[in-house]
Amino acid sequence: MSDQEKVILTLVELLKKNSLNITYPDNIENNNNDGHEDDECIKKLTKNRYKLIYSMCQATKVMDYLESVGVIPRSVCSRILHQYPVPEDRKRELINFLLSRGKNAFRPLIEALYLAGNQHLVQLLDENFLLSNIRQRLDAEYHFPTVIGGQSTIPTSIEDEQLHNMNTNVESFDNKISIDDLSDIEITKFEDEVPMGFEVQLLTADLIEQYPQLDPTKRLDKCYRMLSKPRGYCLLINNVDAFKTMEIRQGSDVDASKLKSLFEQIGFIVLLRRNLIYTEMINVIENFANLIEEKKDSCDCAVIIILSHGGNGTIYAVDELALNVDEHIISVFDDHLIGKPKLFIIQACRGSQCNNRSIASISNTRWSSDSITNENSRTNVDSGGYKTTMVPIRSDMAIWYSTVKDYVSWRSPDDGSIFIQTLITVFARTAWYYDLARMVTCVNRTMDEKFRAHESTPFQTPCFECHLRNDLYFNPGCCNENR
Incomplete structure (x- = not known):
């Protein structure tokens, strides 16, 4: 080999060596960085797993975003939604899937949590996210303003309240909601009812830290204690399609499923x-009253819900015999769970009159009523008024009727009753910071707005009879097992 060829080979070897020294260590470093980043993402998700499962709201909305950006296949979203009806199980499976994706799912998850109103979780995973350009891009792309009273406002929600109270340089909002200000009822909207598979907004530790006035332990002197686990017992009677001559109550199963x-x-x-x-209803109600009396030391509340046909002071069993609401239902609980709240929710007609705009307005309606046909012709119907003088004082009770006395109650065969669906929506979205009385106001206002929007339908006004001695907050998500 000539000297020239030796020089060339030496240069080639030197170039190869330099090339390897330059690129190979960088590749190793990049791979190590990728692995390190994966570890950090998994560590943060694992560390905050409990909070993600039990305080994440709008998990369906989170999955929708993750699907839209390609993190979760549609088949996986469908499997999670249909296979796991319990919200906590659904979120647990979602976190398990995201852990398998490592860092590729971490940033999209933070974006999804932000858009779904989980600012407290966003701060846990990335405390700098709310100040980033990414958040501003998401605001511009997804947060559309809502016009209220002629002014453009940011949607009123938990996430917006948290941003209002942050001592940062984040842009301020003019329409701050105050928990103690009654005006927030006027700007909270409930027309878009929660869907099947909805999730209740819970009063989490993060929210209590953000709003100390919502701490249930600090308002026990003026509110009912609502911290037991379980919170209490709920009896739900749903009479639907076994009536002899009365029409099938189509849509009632939707009400019952969502109420449950x-x-x-x-x-x-x-x-x-x-x-x-009839006899089954009597026995079930009496047995339930005995049950809550037995459990009075370990539960804080009882709820009795009846969905059926009704008349003036009556509720019908499927054999079309009538129970007297006062005698057979409410008075049964007079001496039970004394000192603790008992809430009755009754979806049924209380008469045959329609609260119409005009005589012709009912002709084109798509609603069905929970009233019987030709009520006064039936021998088992109490066509008179309530005999309240025969009923003992109903301490610590609240009775919530779907309509006022003597009037019918309307129900959609497809979507359920407008009263129950509105009640569910209001509870799911506001029970974490509203008491029962304020939620009643929200339901009344929303139902009025819904009926006014459809000129071809009659009106319906719920009736709330209150014998409570304290404010009733449900405190969803809070419990104290040490009684």
């Missing part, structure tokens, strides 16, 4: 009974 989910998420043990005859 609502009160289970709040913390109640729900006992669901369907299509009961």
